[in-house]
Amino acid sequence: MQENSGVRGVKSASRTVALLELLATRGDRPARLDELGVPRSSMYQLLRTLTDCDWVRTDTAGSLYGIGIRALHTGTSYLDSDPHVRAVRPCLDEASDAPGETVRLARLDGPDVVCLATRESHEYLRTISRVGRRIPAHAGALGKALPAEHPDDRLPLPRGPLRPRTENTHTECTTLLADLAGVRERGYSIDREETVEGIVGFGFALRYDSPAVDAINCSVPVARLSAEHEARVVAVMRETRTKIGSALPPASGAPDWR
Template identity: 35%
Template structure:
């Protein structure tokens, strides 16, 4: 009788490489936009011959689609279907809806929820401002966590060594006002830890100041809520009111979490 061979690590890893390439392709187009087969091959360092079959398969399954010329590839409708299913099924976002509605009603400004993903924060939910002048942003947008109030609020809940790991030595400016010195960013996050909320002024969007607090639905907190306000509307004690509203909501969420843990 011939014994069956145990699959080697290389054999097991073989199919994963194809899956990784498919995911890399989705990430690349999501981050840097559509491209032709040649452009995507260059951007991803994948041979054109290997990429051709991958593009054909993903287009047939709806993950990708082409422009009218059939030569430029972009994300397909199935990417939206899966993204929507993620948002609908996420338990934190389900719990955050009432919190977002409360803050949006009180402030009448743009409200975001974001989640830490590596050194970035991704917008996972949004409530629009009632005012015509508002911050232009979208669910799914990814920004460096250390340059946003959302990311800074989350990092402020972490031990100092973890903060150091998430703030790079070299920081690329998103706007002329972005803080690009690592020590200065860490000092800002330290202050957020002391005060319980984080602030970012025109560092990710010109003309807008954002205030953020961590949402302690879990420990450690990986989600945060922010209010984005055009600086022109921050007068007459409005900034203090927004901060007080956020701190009140944060305290309420913390109590809810602690009570749920006791049960």
């Protein structure tokens, strides 16, 4: 953990957070003790404590470990306590019903965007929209809508090469910067199969923060995307962005989260 404002990080707390994040990234692949990269003696005691508190779960033999149900409770509390998420959810329902497509809300988190809410299309079901899913901010409509709110010399992007999701993902800064210039001019981002093959997305930054940290998007299968349907989707999403701005509660008294 890096020092922040002169306060030294607590080693045991840093180790706990790192362990939980590691287990969370493994999904349905539980970890053995020797796969955690920490001395067995100290890690066993930490795992025992976290298991007793339901932050970690283990199998009956006590040899495999995975993320526990308490993590779900905490994540749900984050969503339920956020006034922006609460205001956006009903607007997503309307936005999804109008063109019949999948819409979602995401938030910028370092070099990625994280999905906070989603409404799936009734026409097709995909697993790309689940809440908590992370997508690189240089790939996809949700991602590009938010970096475009920053000047080019302060883009929230990782150092080094940009990793691809499909053969259409930007992997060079020069092409990404040209795309972001188009986003600023157009007022929304377009993802033409950059995140998932066969899917086109349209992203709109929500400017209740400056610079914006939240965005909404609508995803459409290429097979259903005519020029008329694209124009309809863009119009609905523009209107939805305006509705969200009107639906937000007054900001007075709300914490200024970092």
